[in-house]
Amino acid sequence: MAVIKVENISKHFGQLKAVDQLSFEVEAGQVFGFLGQNGSGKSTTIRMLLSLIHPSAGNIELFGKSIQKNRAAILEQVGAIIERPDLYPYLSATEHLQLFAKVRKQKVGANRITKTLEQVGLAQRAHDKVQTFSLGMKQRLGIAIALVHNPSLIILDEPTNGLDPQGIADIRALIKHLSIEEGKTVFVSSHLLSEIEQVANQILIIHQGKKMVEGMTKELLDPEKRVVQIKTMDDKQALAILLSGSFSQYILPREEGIFLKLPAHTIPLLNESLVNSGIAVLGIETKNSLEDYFLQITSNA
Amino acid sequence: MWSLIQIELYKIFRRPRTYIAFGAVAALIVVIQLGLKIDGDAYAHFLMKDINDTLTVDGKVLNGYLICYILLQLLLVHVPLLVALIAADMISGEANLGTLRLLFSTPYSRTHWVLAKFIAASIYTILLLIWLAFLALFVSMWIFGTDDLFLMKSNYVVLIEQNDVLWRYVGAFVFASFSLLTVTSLGFLMSSMSNNSIGPIVGTMSAIVFFTILSTLNIPLFNLVKPYLFTTHMNNWKEFFDIKVNINNEAIRGSILNIPKIKTSLWVLTMHIILFVTASVIIIKKKDILS
Numbered sequence: 177m178a179v180i181k182v183e184n185i186s187k188h189f190g191q192l193k194a195v196d197q198l199s200f201e202v203e204a205g206q207v208f209g210f211l212g213q214n215g216s217g218k219s220t221t222i223r224m225l226l227s228l229i230h231p232s233a234g235n236i237e238l239f240g241k242s243i244q245k246n247r248a249a250i251l252e253q254v255g256a257i258i259e260r261p262d263l264y265p266y267l268s269a270t271e272h273l274q275l276f277a278k279v280r281k282q283k284v285g286a287n288r289i290t291k292t293l294e295q296v297g298l299a300q301r302a303h304d305k306v307q308t309f310s311l312g313m314k315q316r317l318g319i320a321i322a323l324v325h326n327p328s329l330i331i332l333d334e335p336t337n338g339l340d341p342q343g344i345a346d347i348r349a350l351i352k353h354l355s356i357e358e359g360k361t362v363f364v365s366s367h368l369l370s371e372i373e374q375v376a377n378q379i380l381i382i383h384q385g386k387k388m389v390e391g392m393t394k395e396l397l398d399p400e401k402r403v404v405q406i407k408t409m410d411d412k413q414a415l416a417i418l419l420s421g422s423f424s425q426y427i428l429p430r431e432e433g434i435f436l437k438l439p440a441h442t443i444p445l446l447n448e449s450l451v452n453s454g455i456a457v458l459g460i461e462t463k464n465s466l467e468d469y470f471l472q473i474t475s476n477a
Numbered sequence: 478m479w480s481l482i483q484i485e486l487y488k489i490f491r492r493p494r495t496y497i498a499f500g501a502v503a504a505l506i507v508v509i510q511l512g513l514k515i516d517g518d519a520y521a522h523f524l525m526k527d528i529n530d531t532l533t534v535d536g537k538v539l540n541g542y543l544i545c546y547i548l549l550q551l552l553l554v555h556v557p558l559l560v561a562l563i564a565a566d567m568i569s570g571e572a573n574l575g576t577l578r579l580l581f582s583t584p585y586s587r588t589h590w591v592l593a594k595f596i597a598a599s600i601y602t603i604l605l606l607i608w609l610a611f612l613a614l615f616v617s618m619w620i621f622g623t624d625d626l627f628l629m630k631s632n633y634v635v636l637i638e639q640n641d642v643l644w645r646y647v648g649a650f651v652f653a654s655f656s657l658l659t660v661t662s663l664g665f666l667m668s669s670m671s672n673n674s675i676g677p678i679v680g681t682m683s684a685i686v687f688f689t690i691l692s693t694l695n696i697p698l699f700n701l702v703k704p705y706l707f708t709t710h711m712n713n714w715k716e717f718f719d720i721k722v723n724i725n726n727e728a729i730r731g732s733i734l735n736i737p738k739i740k741t742s743l744w745v746l747t748m749h750i751i752l753f754v755t756a757s758v759i760i761i762k763k764k765d766i767l768s
Contacts, residue, residue: 226582228766248584262575278480279583
């Protein structure tokens with residue numbers, strides 16, 4: 177079952193299209209990596225998932241129900257941190273968790289609060305005021321707030337911001353634990369592919385509000401396969417030929433340029449097929465890694 | 478809903494800023510009480526300078542009841558500014574801090590949160606008023622004692638027997654709570670339209686000053702709108718201290734001269750509260766939370 181189902185959502189701020197006809201689905205139990213550069217529309221999308229921003233168009237379903245119509249019931253099962261870890265400086269870590277536990281239907285006991293603080297490594301500072309916390313500690317507390325009521329879906333927007341390498345490793349381990357051990361669905365956004373590729377089962381790359389590419393991490397990172405960009409004298413014609421032939425299964429959805437992800441040994445066949453069809457091939461560029469691919473598509477778009 | 482109100486009250490009373498208003502009210506009252514205790518007779522003589530030749534007043538003019546009246550005249554103009562400090566920060570302060578998105582991504586609706594915040598801000602306002610009443614009335618009664626209340630109005634004097642005064646103060650404070658809740662709701666409305674605290678606080682204070690000037694100036698154009706301005710009605714707590722007289726010009730115990738005026742003012746203030754809070758809810762419901 178799709179825990180998150182987004183259909184053609186758009187958000188306009190005046191003339192600016194922050195999100196443009198974005199669609200995707202997240203299956204239960206997955207870690208879904210939502211990638212994009214700063215300002216690409218990730219946080220706007222996440223805010224729409226949480227009904228903090230009203231979409232200009234499109235539908236959002238969480239747990240099979242419309243967020244607009246079933247907001248309360250849906251958000252009961254969701255825990256989220258959004259961008260910066262903004263908290264109340266005059267309250268302690270424990271007080272934050274007590275406060276946010278209070279707005280949930282199910283009772284959250286003191287044991288759960290203690291366990292959550294241990295889970296994010298804040299047990300030692302449980303009673304210290306947040307104004308004495310570093311950015312990394314605030315980020316951990318933000319994650320604890322998202323987890324304290326034991327939600328089924330966890331949405332983490334840039335969760336490693338401000339964390340040191342050990343902190344990043346801890347959060348990565350926590351995400352894996354939540355997914356594998358506890359069966360949670362985790363939707364995690366970042367502008368760093370290196371963070372996401374280590375934890376996510378599925379990746380979606382967004383740029384300027386539009387979906388660039390989506391796929392299973394294993395497939396996108398499959399060493400047997402190569403991401404290639406074909407440059408021809410007539411891209412439109414070339415794409416039409418590829419779509420009608422056996423290479424159509426390898427084509428990656430892109431608005432500009434032709435990208436394919438295909439086994440390395442088929443690259444010469446691809447070239448041959450295009451040449452035989454009368455297409456003048458200017459070049460076939462192999463992308464070495466998903467990181468290159470990410471940079472390539474986001475810088476070219 | 479009760480959980481949300483508890484949360485909001487908890488946050489209000491954990492902030493050091495909350496206690497500024499309580500401290501400021503206490504400081505002002507204590508300073509005035511001290512001044513009147515030391516030099517009160519001279520002040521009373523000055524107050525009565527126009528009638529000293531024609532009227533002899535027995536007893537203690539400068540008693541706790543009169544001190545309270547003097548204090549309320551002074552403070553009920555300034556307390557709204559202190560109320561605005563908290564009320565105008567209730568939503569915009571959280572938007573500025575970035576915590577509004579945490580609250581609004583919980584299962585409770587924005588309407589619930591806005592109403593809980595308004596109720597919490599109202600409880601704060603009422604507590605501030607109770608604090609003011611305690612210091613201005615009961616502490617003054619303790620320091621200066623009690624006697625008949627002698628008030629100098631613009632062209633007449635009012636003398637209310639001491640056992641006919643206390644209930645009038647209760648009425649005046651209930652009325653004042655409506656006045657201050659109107660300010661709370663105005664601050665709240667300003668707060669719902671902004672993502673920083675300073676703008677709504679200054680905006681609320683400016684609106685109070687602006688409308689007070691309109692209410693005070695006797696210009697025909699302004700007279701048309703005066704009956705609809707909340708500032709015109711905020712000071713009508715004084716009506717509790719205007720007493721009816723019989724044909725012998727003797728005060729009628731337990732009477733109020735102009736009850737309809739009080740009722741009208743309460744109605745106008747209540748309508749303002751409803752209007753401001755409803756507008757806040759609508760604005761917040763439609764707002765994209767970008768902070």
